[in-house]
Amino acid sequence: MKQPTTLAQAYQQAVYPLGGHGRRNVQVLKDALEGVDGNLDSDMYGKGAVIEAFEARMARELGKPSAVFFPSGTMAQQIALRIWCDEAEMAKVAYHPLSHLEIHEEDGLKKLHRIETVLLADKERLITLADVQEMEDVACLLLELPQREIGGELPPFEELAAISAHCRERGIKLHLDGARLWEILPHYEKSASEICALFDSVYVSFYKGIGGVVGAILAGSEDFAAQSKVWKRRHGGDLISLYPYILSAEYYFDLRASKMSAYYAQAKELAAHYNGCRAVSTRPAVPVSNMFHVHVRLPKERLDQALIAVCEETGVALSPYTNATSDSTSAFEVSIGDRYAGVPPAKIEEAFRALDEKLKRAEEQTESPLR
DSSP states (O other): OOOOOSHHHHHHHOSEEOSBSSOOSTHHHHHHHTTSOTTOOOOBTTBSHHHHHHHHHHHHHHTOSEEEEESOHHHHHHHHHHHHHHHHTOOEEEEOTTOHHHHSSTTHHHHHHOOEEEEOSOTTSOOOHHHHHHSOOOSEEEEESSBGGGTSBOOOHHHHHHHHHHHHHHTOEEEEEETTHHHHHHHHTOOHHHHHTTOSEEEEESSSSSOOSSOEEEEEOHHHHHHHHHHHHHTTOOOSOOHHHHHHHHHHHHHHGGGHHHHHHHHHHHHHHHHTSTTEEEESSSOSSSEEEEEESSOHHHHHHHHHHHHHHHSEEOOSOOEESSSSOEEEEEEBOGGGGGSOHHHHHHHHHHHHHHHHHHHHHSSSOOO
16 A cells, blocks of 8 residues: 555555545445335426425424525525525624525625625634623524534523524524534434424435435525525526435435434544643534544644554544644544444544654654643
């Protein structure tokens, strides 16, 4: 095997990569379609048994009257906010400064829909009830659960309920960015419908923790769903057929939705390993879903070297990438899926002993101690 020169190469070649479900290759779709009757009729322009049955099932799961399948969450969420702005006759919404819409969508909401955004809280913390009580008038408030860019943190459920009540009292629509909704159910010990009952509209993804090919559901009232279908056509999302995405979404939902409690427990176990190493801390300290961020008081280049060395020595790959957070610190995200259960516990212990030792050496080689 060729000696890895980058962290990504080391991860790709490792015997035991810890994160995710596995490689996102064509086999993901082949597995989903293997048991499907080839005579099954496809959906056509949003109609047909394939799409309508899945939409009805997801509406029941989320406790909403109606649901619409979308090829992407970016499309679905912009449409949800446009509908609420049109209803309120106010082109203004509020969300977290690190919302996906703010940092990953090239200002699509602003450029395509001319919607003004109000950024609540600051980049380092969650939106609180106090932030919502003090915010200016908006048509809709979007909450992301969990807040991915700060490690996947979550507010207490009681605070969510209070925010929901406040928004309803003021006539502000509340939209859930639930890309990782299934992943937070074990922490809240609530059903999806119990959480979604606090929101007027809900988006969920089928390619993150669920691990499907692509796809999203936007759910709400029957009138909201009807309007979202019109906007879906306007956005070019009403493809002649979406069945490969729908069938894979349902296949992997059936396969993995019931595993979220196991992923959650494994994430807490893994975070404890990281927090036992010098110069390392996780955010949250105790995960509230299957994901968390790892922060290391070490420059990116040196951390990459340490992670590659751990992989070479133990066969365990901890991450395929790192990000520099300053000249002297770095971080990466961890998301637990099917792979973790296949790694022998003894190998995980070995990998973290090796990591701690390499960070100790790095500490000894720097003028500024890591602790």
